[in-house]
Amino acid sequence: MEPSPSSDSNVSAPNPIIFCGAGPGDPDLITVKGQQALAAADLVVYAGSLVPEALLKWTRPGCRHLSSAGLHLDEMVASMADAHTDGKKVVRLHTGDPSLYGAIFEQMAKLSERGIPYTVIPGVTAAFAAAAALGIEYTLPEISQTLILTRMAGRTPVPEAETLAALAAHQATMAIYLSISMIDEMARTLGDAYGTEAVCAVVYRASQPDQKILWTPIGRLAETVREAGIKRTALVMVGRVLDVSLETLKHHSKLYDRHFAHGYRDAEKRQ
Structure with a gap:
């Protein structure tokens, strides 16, 4: 039985199970709607290996907290x-946004088999917290208009057409999740596509108190990560947007160009 979309899952029924994005780690980066869901919850099943317990401060006294870190799918459901x-x-609290590497679809399928309604509250994924920490824009005019969110094949395989090498060949902006343990292979692949002198960034535990930011050429990526002692929960960003600084920005959007007209503004005539 296929899971129904949340819009069709009878969310008006009493107490649908809520899949909620916790955000990247900072408790204040959960959405208002997510915070309200936690405040009303009787049970929060949270991804204990990734979601900081600080997020549970939004729950009320008497709410039961259950880490899913030691549970398999059937036990959790x-x-x-x-x-x-x-x-x-019930709130099922996932790190970041639950639609990205959250394994929520299989949980939805199990709930649908039982006739249990559910709904989803989105969250802020680590790539966006990392961009905020770095002070970058992933999509700069005439530099890059595409952002790829991906991971490398490990214990969980990826489709052949979506290998890191295949995606890196586009030379778009890329944020690489869940792959820091394969940093040597990643560095080689990115170096082949973007060049070893291209700048990349590593953000460890984005938005959290122990956040670390590393800037490095791709040729020193693996060495830099090892020297910093980073082994997990880090995101790697690469792309030409990282080579553009506030001082070297040349291309601007048409949106705010005084000579560009749109539905809300007339263009100024060039002198």
Whole structure:
């Protein structure tokens, strides 16, 4: 039985299970809607290996907190289903945005098999917290208009057409998740596509108190990561936008160009 989209999952039914994006780690970067869901919850099943417990400060006294780190799929779903059957309000709290590497679709399928309604609250993914920390724009006019969010093949494979080498060949802006343990292979692949002198950035635990930011040419990427002792929960960004500084910005958007007209503004005549 295929899971129904959340818009069709009878969210008006009493207490649908809520899949909620926790954001990148800073408790204040959860959405207002997500915070409200946590404040009303009787049970929060959170991704304990990634979601900081600081996010649980938004829950009320008496709310039960259950880490999913040691649970398999059936155990996790059973815990949520049992609470739902008892009339409890359940929030499944995922790191970042639940639609990205969140494994929520299989949970939805299991809930649909049981006839349990659910809905989804989006969250801020680490790539956007990292961009904020770096002070960059992923899509600069005439530099890059495409952002690729991807991961390398590890224990979880990727389709052949979506290998890092295949995607890097586009030379678009790229944010690479869940791959820092394969940093040597990543550096070689990125070096082949972007050049070893191209700048890349590594953001460890974006938005969190122990956040680290590393800027390095791709040729020193692996060495830089090892020297910093980073082994997990880090994002790697690469692309020509990282070579553009506030001082070297040459191309501007048409949106705010005084000589460009659109539906809300007339163009000024050139002198």
